[in-house]
Every structure is written in structure tokens, then in C-alpha cells.
Amino acid sequence: xxxxxxxxxxxxxxxxxxxxxxxxxxxxxxxxxxxxxxxxxxxxxxxxxxxxxxxxxxxxxxxxxxxxxxxxxxxxxxxxxxxxxxxxxxxxxxxxxxxxxxxxxxxxxxxxxxxxxxxxxxxxxxxxxxxxxxxxxxxxxxxxxxxxxxxxxxxxxxxxxxxxxxxxxxxxxxxxxxxxxxxxxxxxxxxxxxxxxxxxxxxxxxxxxxxxxxxxxxxxxxxxxxxxxxxxxxxxxxxxxxxxxxxxxxxxxxxxxxxxxxxxxxxxxx
Numbered sequence: 001x002x003x004x005x006x007x008x009x010x011x012x013x014x015x016x017x018x019x020x021x022x023x024x025x026x027x028x029x030x031x032x033x034x035x036x037x038x039x040x041x042x043x044x045x046x047x048x049x050x051x052x053x054x055x056x057x058x059x060x061x062x063x064x065x066x067x068x069x070x071x072x073x074x075x076x077x078x079x080x081x082x083x084x085x086x087x088x089x090x091x092x093x094x095x096x097x098x099x100x101x102x103x104x105x106x107x108x109x110x111x112x113x114x115x116x117x118x119x120x121x122x123x124x125x126x127x128x129x130x131x132x133x134x135x136x137x138x139x140x141x142x143x144x145x146x147x148x149x150x151x152x153x154x155x156x157x158x159x160x161x162x163x164x165x166x167x168x169x170x171x172x173x174x175x176x177x178x179x180x181x182x183x184x185x186x187x188x189x190x191x192x193x194x195x196x197x198x199x200x201x202x203x204x205x206x207x208x209x210x211x212x213x214x215x216x217x218x219x220x221x222x223x224x225x226x227x228x229x230x231x232x233x234x235x236x237x238x239x240x241x242x243x244x245x246x247x248x249x250x251x252x253x254x255x256x257x258x259x260x261x262x263x264x265x266x267x268x269x270x
């Protein structure tokens with residue numbers, strides 16, 4: 001069902017308006033039960049994960065390249081909105097050059113117990129507020145054998161458009177949910193058999209190599225916000241504090257880079 005759009009104020013494409021207004025998107029998307037998937041690859045990964053589209057938005061030139069998606073949408077009664085590039089840019093607030101963008105039905109978050117059941121490696125993102133970092137951490141988690149990701153109440157939304165795009169759709173691949181209340185829920189992980197490791201600088205921390213040499217069977221690695229790192233309560237509640245040894249006068253890495261290093265070092269080896 002291809003529908004031509006010539007007016008960026010058309011109410012039928014309200015899902016796609018003001019995409020660059022972060023505060024608005026953070027409120028509207030969760031409250032209205034939607035998220036946005038941008039680019040052919042990301043959309044296909046969302047569909048493969050069983051997520052359902054509300055609509056698609058694209059320029060006319062992409063109708064042929066995405067003919068299978070358009071055909072499926074027509075079969076399922078999902079509107080495909082098509083507009084010329086200037087209209088799309090006025091509508092979304094940016095140049096849409098990755099093929100298409102889809103408004104998707106946001107799936108309900110699974111229970112914590114379901115997400116961590118059987119998991120041996122879990123990442124906990126404490127108050128990581130930068131969507132780019134969240135997306136990059138999910139991509140590393142998917143690539144480096146992390147079984148599940150848990151995000152604290154103040155952590156950025158993994159299904160925000162930028163997070164989804166940076167993750168290349170791996171936010172649909174790695175099981176995740178929110179963990180709360182935090183940091184009280186550290187005890188929940190411990191009762192479930194996880195050793196909770198806080199990635200932080202402290203006088204009693206152990207080097208990452210030392211933990212990786214004899215890793216616990218079930219490990220939850222907690223990574224903190226960009227500016228201040230982990231809260232004192234989280235560090236105090238953890239079973240072990242681990243650091244990445246540094247040289248060159250550098251005391252820490254960006255949290256996304258640090259997560260990739262730690263995920264690789266602590267991966268489950270066959």
C-alpha cells in the first residue's frame with residue numbers, strides 16, 4: 001500500500017516527525033509503543049527478530065531495491081509512505097540516505113528471570129546516557145559472546161533511533177531488559193548465581209587479565225556512565241572490582257571501547 005506524501009505536516013506520518021529532537025523522541029517513542037529502525041539492514045534484522053512494522057518511509061528510488069519489503073507490507077496492510085527527498089528531509093529533520101526508515105511496534109520488555117536464564121555472561125549498563133555508546137556496546141556484546149544485556153532505569157533507551165543504528169540492529173539480537181531497582185538488584189544477580197564484577201578504578205581492584213585467567217562460571221560485568229563511572233553503592237555491592245591495565249598516562253577508555261575489551265577478555269571459551 002504505497003502512499004505518496006507531499007506535505008511534511010501530513011498527520012499520517014507523525015511517527016517520523018522531529019526525529020532530531022532527542023527529548024521528544026525519548027518521551028514519545030516509549031509512551032506510544034514505537035521505535036524507529038533506519039536502513040535496509042536494520043529493518044531486516046528487526047523483522048527477523050519478529051518485530052512488527054507500523055509503516056515505512058522512503059524516497060521513490062528505494063521502491064525497487066526494497067521491493068520484497070514493499071510487497072510484504074502490501075500483503076499485510078502496512079502503509080509505505082513515499083516522498084521526494086526535500087519532503088522527507090523537512091519531515092524528519094535530516095537527509096534520509098540509508099534507504100528507508102520504519103516505524104516499528106515496540107515489543108514488551110521481557111522479565112529479568114527470562115533474560116538471564118541460562119546466561120553465562122551478562123553486561124549491565126549503569127546510567128550510560130549516550131545513545132551512541134549504548135548502540136556500540138550492544139554491537140560488541142553481540143559480537144563477543146555476551147548472552148544478555150541489562151540496562152538500569154536511567155540508562156539511555158537501546159531502541160532509540162541512534163542506538164539502533166549504531167548497533168547495526170544487534171539490539172534485536174541480544175536479549176535485554178531493564179533491571180530495577182538499582183543498585184539493589186545487584187543482590188538479585190548474586191542470588192541467581194552470578195559473580196558481579198564492577199569495571200572501575202579502586203585500590204582493591206584486580207587486573208582484567210587476572211579475572212580472565214580464572215573466570216567465574218556466571219559473570220555479570222557492570223559498566224558505568226561516561227563521566228563519573230559506577231556509583232559508589234554499585235562498586236561496594238559487587239563481588240569484585242576489575243580494571244583494564246593502562247599505559248601511556250591514560251587512566252581509562254571510553255565506556256564503549258572498555259566494554260569491547262572486557263567482553264573479549266572474559267568471553268566463554270570452548
